[in-house]
Amino acid sequence: MTTVGFLGLGRMGAPMAANLVGHVDRLLVHDISDAAVGSSLAKGAEAAGSAAALGERCEVVFLSLPTPPIVRAAAAEVLSGGSPRILCDLSTSGPKLAQELHDMAAAKGVASFDAPVSGGIRGAEQGTLAIMVGGPEALWPELEPLLAHIGKPFYMGETPGAGQVTKLANNLLSLAAIATTAEAMTLGIKAGLDPARMIEVLNAGTGANSATRDKWPRAVLPRTFDFGFSAQLSLKDTRLALDEARAMGVPLPTGERLAALLDRVLATYGKDADFTEMAKVVEADAGLDPER
Numbered sequence: 001m002t003t004v005g006f007l008g009l010g011r012m013g014a015p016m017a018a019n020l021v022g023h024v025d026r027l028l029v030h031d032i033s034d035a036a037v038g039s040s041l042a043k044g045a046e047a048a049g050s051a052a053a054l055g056e057r058c059e060v061v062f063l064s065l066p067t068p069p070i071v072r073a074a075a076a077e078v079l080s081g082g083s084p085r086i087l088c089d090l091s092t093s094g095p096k097l098a099q100e101l102h103d104m105a106a107a108k109g110v111a112s113f114d115a116p117v118s119g120g121i122r123g124a125e126q127g128t129l130a131i132m133v134g135g136p137e138a139l140w141p142e143l144e145p146l147l148a149h150i151g152k153p154f155y156m157g158e159t160p161g162a163g164q165v166t167k168l169a170n171n172l173l174s175l176a177a178i179a180t181t182a183e184a185m186t187l188g189i190k191a192g193l194d195p196a197r198m199i200e201v202l203n204a205g206t207g208a209n210s211a212t213r214d215k216w217p218r219a220v221l222p223r224t225f226d227f228g229f230s231a232q233l234s235l236k237d238t239r240l241a242l243d244e245a246r247a248m249g250v251p252l253p254t255g256e257r258l259a260a261l262l263d264r265v266l267a268t269y270g271k272d273a274d275f276t277e278m279a280k281v282v283e284a285d286a287g288l289d290p291e292r
Contacts, residue, residue, distance in 0.1 A: 003028065004146065005054030005061040005084070006045070007074055008091075009036035011228065012117070013064030015124040016090065016150045018043045023149045028058055052081025060086045060146060067236060068093040075101050079108050086143055088113040090131075090150075092171070092233075094240040095161025096247075098134065102160035111139045114160065116167035117151060118174075121228040127151060132170070134162030168241035174210055175234060175258045178275065181211040182282035185220075190286055196221055219276045223292070227276045234275040235262040 004024045006017040009031040020027050021044040028048040029040045037047055048054045054061045055078040063078075065071045071093045078087065087105050089098070089112070098114040105112035113135030123129040129151030135143070137158050147153040156162035184207065188198045199221065202212045219227040238259045245252045265277050268284075280290035 002059045002146075003057060005029070005048060005058035005078075006040075006064070007031070007051055007054055007061065007078065008064035009033065009040050010064065010066065011121050012124045013090075014040060015121070016062075016064060016117075016129070017045060019124075019127045019149050020146065021045060024146070028054055030054055050081070051077035054078050055081035055084055057082070058084050060084060060088065060143070062088050062090055064090045065093075066091070066233065068097045068240075072097060072100065075104060079104060079110065083108050083110050086111050086113060086139060088115050088135075088143060088147075090115050090117055092116045092167050092237050092240070093164065094168070095164040095244055098161035098164050111136050112160065113139075113143060114163040115143075115147060115153070116163055118167060118170050119151060123151065130154065130170075132156055132163040132166040134159055134164065164240075165244065168237065168244060171234070171237045172241055172252070172255055172258070175238065175262075175275070175278075176254055177209040177211040178215060178278050179258060179261055179282070181209065181216065182279040185216070185279070186283050186286045186288060189283070189288060215276050219274065220279050225274045225277045225280070227274055229275050231262050231265040231269075231273040231275045231277060232271055235259060235266065238262060 002024055003026045005028045007030050017029055017040055027045045029045045030048045030051055031037050051074055061078050061084045063074055065074055071091050087110050102112045115131050115133040117129040117131050119129040131147050131151045131153040133153050133155050140155055144153055156166050189195055199212055199216050215227055219225050242252055242255050261278055264281050265273050269277050283290045
């Protein structure tokens with residue numbers, strides 16, 4: 001049992017933090033939103049007051065934040081307050097930043113892990129996230145039991161960014177499933193097929209994927225487009241993957257097309273668009289009314 005800090009209580013961070021309550025001696029939290037902190041306190045956490053206080057008072061500090069610049073600044077603030085044993089970034093922030101965090105933390109004698117998660121808000125709430133982890137193997141036995149309360153952790157190796165590369169690969173596949181499912185469904189709808197019946201058939205056949213099993217039934221068929229992950233963050237993740245691929249000399253033509261599709265979603269439906277609205281763009285291109 002340890003004193004754990006959690007920085008970032010957004011739609012993913014809040015339920016992940018809540019799943020740690022009762023499994024550590026103390027859980028200290030911080031967020032720029034006082035309401036988010038208050039909600040976490042109601043579940044049994046304690047307010048740290050600042051990111052620096054987490055570094056000063058906690059042995060392990062988790063970060064769950066939206067973009068690499070925010071992660072970088074927050075990590076620096078945590079480390080300015082003291083030296084936790086472990087700094088663990090649960091955000092999807094890319095392998096380049098993972099290396100930066102490793103160097104920044106090592107200068108303070110702190111071990112850095114990158115541990116991005118997959119599974120969405122429902123997975124965060126239910127503690128069933130897939131967690132892809134890179135970091136020092138010697139401290140993995142200390143971190144793994146904590147992550148096990150958040151989801152299922154997979155140790156990917158000691159290289160900083162090992163978890164991040166795994167997550168970027170996962171996200172490419174997930175987004176490709178949305179885009180391809182949108183095309184297949186549009187084909188069927190234009191032919192006069194019932195979309196709900198199509199999804200039922202696809203899920204019984206070899207075309208089944210994460211989009212047909214989850215995203216269409218929850219957010220596309222009912223036309224709510226509220227799955228809970230923004231097109232803006234999806235585009236950020238895709239661009240991180242493209243940047244890393246270019247650095248390694250790996251062509252990602254499908255990734256380029258996904259980025260272009262997400263750009264169109266944001267241009268058409270605004271900065272708060274859900275990533276499932278990729279389907280609306282595909283439908284509109286085929287002459288269907290996406291607002292039907």
